[in-house]
Amino acid sequence: MRLLASRFLRTFQVRGQQQQLLIVNPRVLKYCIMSSEETKAQEAKPGTDTIFGKILRKEIPCSFIHEDEKCVAFHDVNPQAPVHFLVIPRKPIAMLSDVAPSDSELLGHMMVIAAKVAKSLGLEDGYRLVINNGKDGCQSVYHLHMHILGKRQMHWPPG
Known part of the structure; x- marks a missing residue:
């Protein structure tokens, strides 16, 4: 499972912040961006x-x-x-x-x-x-x- 997840998880930079792109369905490239600001807001x-x-x-x-x-x-x-x-x-x-x-x-x-x-x-x-x-x-x-x-x-x- 970990190997499968690593195949579909991509890291990139947006406005100087590291973001992760998770390709949920590689055929149609549906994805979910996990933003650090959104995470902070959910945890605040x-x-x-x-x-x-x-x-x-x-x-x-x-x-x-x-x-x-x-x-x-x-x-x-x-x-x-x-x-x-x-x-x-x-x-x-x-x-x-x-x-x-x-x-x-x-x-x-x-x-x-x-x-x-x-x-x-x-x-x-x-x-x-x-x-x-x-x-x-x-x-x-x-x-x-x-x-x-x-x-x-x-x-x-x-x-």
């Missing part, structure tokens, strides 16, 4: 300490491209576009589904900061703003955050 648990909490507490060094009393912005360590940064609130909100009406001002502020930082990074031709929510939304870190991606042509549909 809300209510646990996150890397973003550690960054905010300065337990992990990070160079902020924006910092104020409500949120911070910094470049993604695994960029999916030539420009890829995150905006995260200082308030520990696990996911978008958990926001309260009292968080409206904070969410608006984060959007304004995303636009301000995008402009400062030369994203005048446009950018994509993404919030992953929950495991089916591929959220792998349970601290609300926005991804802002630019300097390349985005495609539709995104997922």
Whole structure:
């Protein structure tokens, strides 16, 4: 069985990440891509300490491209576009589904900061703003955050 599996399992690189391609039926080349981000999202648990909490507490060094009393912005360590940064609130909100009406001002502020930082990074031709929510939304870190991606042509549909 192991020999058979090894004959149909292929490894390749996508955007700098190692991916595996499993050919389920070699005659018609049906396949399943096992993404490391999808795996992280399936295994992530809300209510646990996150890397973003550690960054905010300065337990992990990070160079902020924006910092104020409500949120911070910094470049993604695994960029999916030539420009890829995150905006995260200082308030520990696990996911978008958990926001309260009292968080409206904070969410608006984060959007304004995303636009301000995008402009400062030369994203005048446009950018994509993404919030992953929950495991089916591929959220792998349970601290609300926005991804802002630019300097390349985005495609539709995104997922």
